[in-house]
Amino acid sequence: MTNENQTPADTPSPGASHVQTGIGTNYYTEELHGPLEFFSMDTFELEEGETLRNCTIAYATFGELNDAKDNAVLFPHMYSGTSKDMEMYISEDAAVDPNEYFVILPNQIGNGLSMSPHNTPPPYGQGDFPKVRISDDIRAQHRLVTEEFGIDELQLVLGWSMGAQQTYEWAVRYPEMVKRAAPIGGTARNPVISRLLVDALTDAIKSDPNWDEGYYSDPRDVRRGLQRHARIWAIIGASDALYRQEKWRDVGFSSLSDFMHAFWDEWFLPMDPNNLLCMAWKWQNADVSRITDGDLEAALNRIEAKTYVMPFEQDMFFTVESCQHEEEMIPDSELRSIPTPWGHFGMLGLDPTDKEFIEERIQELLDESV
Amino acid sequence: MTNENQTPADTPSPGASHVQTGIGTNYYTEELHGPLEFFSMDTFELEEGETLRNCTIAYATFGELNDAKDNAVLFPHMYSGTSKDMEMYISEDAAVDPNEYFVILPNQIGNGLSMSPHNTPPPYGQGDFPKVRISDDIRAQHRLVTEEFGIDELQLVLGWSMGAQQTYEWAVRYPEMVKRAAPIGGTARNPVISRLLVDALTDAIKSDPNWDEGYYSDPRDVRRGLQRHARIWAIIGASDALYRQEKWRDVGFSSLSDFMHAFWDEWFLPMDPNNLLCMAWKWQNADVSRITDGDLEAALNRIEAKTYVMPFEQDMFFTVESCQHEEEMIPDSELRSIPTPWGHFGMLGLDPTDKEFIEERIQELLDESV
Numbered sequence: 001m002t003n004e005n006q007t008p009a010d011t012p013s014p015g016a017s018h019v020q021t022g023i024g025t026n027y028y029t030e031e032l033h034g035p036l037e038f039f040s041m042d043t044f045e046l047e048e049g050e051t052l053r054n055c056t057i058a059y060a061t062f063g064e065l066n067d068a069k070d071n072a073v074l075f076p077h078m079y080s081g082t083s084k085d086m087e088m089y090i091s092e093d094a095a096v097d098p099n100e101y102f103v104i105l106p107n108q109i110g111n112g113l114s115m116s117p118h119n120t121p122p123p124y125g126q127g128d129f130p131k132v133r134i135s136d137d138i139r140a141q142h143r144l145v146t147e148e149f150g151i152d153e154l155q156l157v158l159g160w161s162m163g164a165q166q167t168y169e170w171a172v173r174y175p176e177m178v179k180r181a182a183p184i185g186g187t188a189r190n191p192v193i194s195r196l197l198v199d200a201l202t203d204a205i206k207s208d209p210n211w212d213e214g215y216y217s218d219p220r221d222v223r224r225g226l227q228r229h230a231r232i233w234a235i236i237g238a239s240d241a242l243y244r245q246e247k248w249r250d251v252g253f254s255s256l257s258d259f260m261h262a263f264w265d266e267w268f269l270p271m272d273p274n275n276l277l278c279m280a281w282k283w284q285n286a287d288v289s290r291i292t293d294g295d296l297e298a299a300l301n302r303i304e305a306k307t308y309v310m311p312f313e314q315d316m317f318f319t320v321e322s323c324q325h326e327e328e329m330i331p332d333s334e335l336r337s338i339p340t341p342w343g344h345f346g347m348l349g350l351d352p353t354d355k356e357f358i359e360e361r362i363q364e365l366l367d368e369s370v
Numbered sequence: 371m372t373n374e375n376q377t378p379a380d381t382p383s384p385g386a387s388h389v390q391t392g393i394g395t396n397y398y399t400e401e402l403h404g405p406l407e408f409f410s411m412d413t414f415e416l417e418e419g420e421t422l423r424n425c426t427i428a429y430a431t432f433g434e435l436n437d438a439k440d441n442a443v444l445f446p447h448m449y450s451g452t453s454k455d456m457e458m459y460i461s462e463d464a465a466v467d468p469n470e471y472f473v474i475l476p477n478q479i480g481n482g483l484s485m486s487p488h489n490t491p492p493p494y495g496q497g498d499f500p501k502v503r504i505s506d507d508i509r510a511q512h513r514l515v516t517e518e519f520g521i522d523e524l525q526l527v528l529g530w531s532m533g534a535q536q537t538y539e540w541a542v543r544y545p546e547m548v549k550r551a552a553p554i555g556g557t558a559r560n561p562v563i564s565r566l567l568v569d570a571l572t573d574a575i576k577s578d579p580n581w582d583e584g585y586y587s588d589p590r591d592v593r594r595g596l597q598r599h600a601r602i603w604a605i606i607g608a609s610d611a612l613y614r615q616e617k618w619r620d621v622g623f624s625s626l627s628d629f630m631h632a633f634w635d636e637w638f639l640p641m642d643p644n645n646l647l648c649m650a651w652k653w654q655n656a657d658v659s660r661i662t663d664g665d666l667e668a669a670l671n672r673i674e675a676k677t678y679v680m681p682f683e684q685d686m687f688f689t690v691e692s693c694q695h696e697e698e699m700i701p702d703s704e705l706r707s708i709p710t711p712w713g714h715f716g717m718l719g720l721d722p723t724d725k726e727f728i729e730e731r732i733q734e735l736l737d738e739s740v
Contacts (some may be wrong), residue, residue: 196605235687242563244692245559316610
């Protein structure tokens with residue numbers, strides 16, 4: 001098991017080649033995103049019918065699994081993210097204390113650290129990477145949790161955005177395993193406006209003449225498409241209030257242009273376009289009701305977890321209203337909206353008060369007896 | 371003067387050639403957007419320094435100017451619009467009764483009916499059309515109103531989106547002339563998030579490989595860019611609730627795809643990209659405080675009009691908050707928010723209750739004694 005003191009050199013890495021090889025990018029490395037561990041599956045059949053062979057899931061862990069194996073927390077990540085991005089919520093002083101909990105942070109299939117378009121050889125590499133669903137990730141994570149660790153009970157599953165989509169999929173698909181759930185800034189079925197947003201983001205990347213159906217030789221060649229994609233995020237991922245009040249100044253950006261480049265472009269431009277598109281399709285098609293013949297209420301009724309539904313108050317595509325609409329169908333749930341001008345991106349905690357607010361809610365949820 | 375019974379053939383048209391010539395589009399015609407009248411200025415110097423020669427403003431009128439010349443209403447239009455689009459608010463049964471008021475609907479410079487990139491010969495045609503500001507339009511409209519009609523008092527100036535920007539510019543620049551003002555879904559200084567939106571829309575059009583710096587030979591060649599631009603509007607111009615509740619079904623669209631094509635694409639794809647970009651730059655840079663050295667409060671304090679500030683409740687870029695922020699600086703003003711799932715596009719009145727709500731507010735404003 002990895003913990004925060006472990007170095008990359010200590011990590012047994014059956015899948016390390018997946019991380020460190022790959023075309024034209026040095027972004028997806030353990031140096032930047034590790035230390036990591038790897039769980040490999042000889043074959044993994046996807047819901048859409050293709051089979052990934054030697055499918056490796058990268059993950060990080062914090063803390064120790066206790067003897068009863070009943071102190072685990074699972075914390076999947078968002079679009080364009082890795083396990084590293086959510087580590088800020090795991091420490092003695094943060095939401096989830098690794099002295100008490102064993103925290104697993106799985107990397108999504110396609111995120112660049114787990115098996116992904118950019119690190120997969122033909123016939124499934126780059127533009128040929130198969131369509132992956134949220135449910136595929138959750139089934140892979142289920143194998144990791146049960147086969148690798150023998151865990152049959154998760155004290156908490158939580159996540160932001162696509163992490164919320166994964167949280168819902170866990171709570172619906174394995175209701176008996178999930179004791180508490182905190183979907184943050186995300187829904188169980190992707191709202192239509194969010195589907196349209198994915199269309200626009202996808203189109204922005206593919207609009208680059210160097211996109212070449214995903215067979216670019218260097219992801220940097222697609223930088224104009226990546227920037228176009230980043231600048232749509234700069235609008236819809238934030239809020240009117242953030243810009244009107246120039247809240248970006250409080251966190252160290254010197255001008256609007258600096259914020260555009262040093263935050264939005266900086267976030268997205270080092271990434272591999274095919275990896276982003278793999279996650280985007282997953283996000284777009286997320287729907288927990290696929291296992292209840294499209295009946296969302298029936299799906300959400302399966303949830304046994306004590307659930308805090310936590311939208312961001314000014315989120316434009318996972319709105320409070322759409323989160324509340326689902327919350328009302330979840331048996332043991334509460335709506336806990338997060339007030340912040342950062343909108344959907346409040347989770348990054350650039351304003352420390354946002355992080356504190358979220359941590360307090362998570363602490364309350366962990367304190368709930370279930 | 372034109373009225374609604376006048377046919378295009380009756381119209382004296384010194385500028386008709388401006389309307390009917392132009393490259394590769396039969397969208398900007400009097401058949402579709404008229405009947406129109408034309409006001410020509412031999413020379414018109416723009417704030418940015420260039421001079422438009424033979425600059426023609428197309429406009430429509432309804433009703434008759436009374437002898438006292440004190441029954442005029444001015445109703446400028448929004449981005450991508452023409453005078454035709456707001457005619458729905460002018461009738462015996464609508465907000466502004468032409469039996470009582472003389473209504474002037476000016477077309478923006480660059481909108482395709484007034485002097486515009488697509489109908490201007492070299493050296494100022496297409497990609498060479500000079501930068502035009504909201505203040506240029508308002509100075510041109512002021513000449514039309516005063517020189518052509520001898521009007522020195524407007525009972526009401528109202529408009530939606532860029533029409534609201536023009537309304538504010540009128541009320542700030544000519545405060546003694548404007549008795550009542552109704553800026554609907556727009557602000558006096560363009561909010562930063564709205565500036566970023568214009569960047570994304572502009573970039574969407576220019577991303578088309580056929581854009582060619584504005585020297586395309588047929589606007590249809592730029593249809594991919596126009597569609598990319600339309601599909602960003604489909605997100606940010608509407609609302610989560612519109613899509614979640616499928617309100618588009620109520621107004622005759624058969625599927626989400628049908629709504630995308632038959633509403634959003636249908637709206638924008640017939641247009642000329644350079645015309646849109648001319649208006650977009652104007653929208654992006656709108657700021658009434660240019661005449662008060664950037665002091666917005668000083669500019670808004672100039673307003674003498676009784677003002678109803680009317681944002682749409684779910685508008686994502688001209689938010690209630692940003693409209694209210696300005697309303698608080700306007701001496702004789704009230705905030706009258708418009709509740710509709712149609713967001714920024716509520717003004718089109720696809721849901722008749724939105725149109726009724728807006729008309730009731732306009733009637734209340736017209737009934738205010740000033």
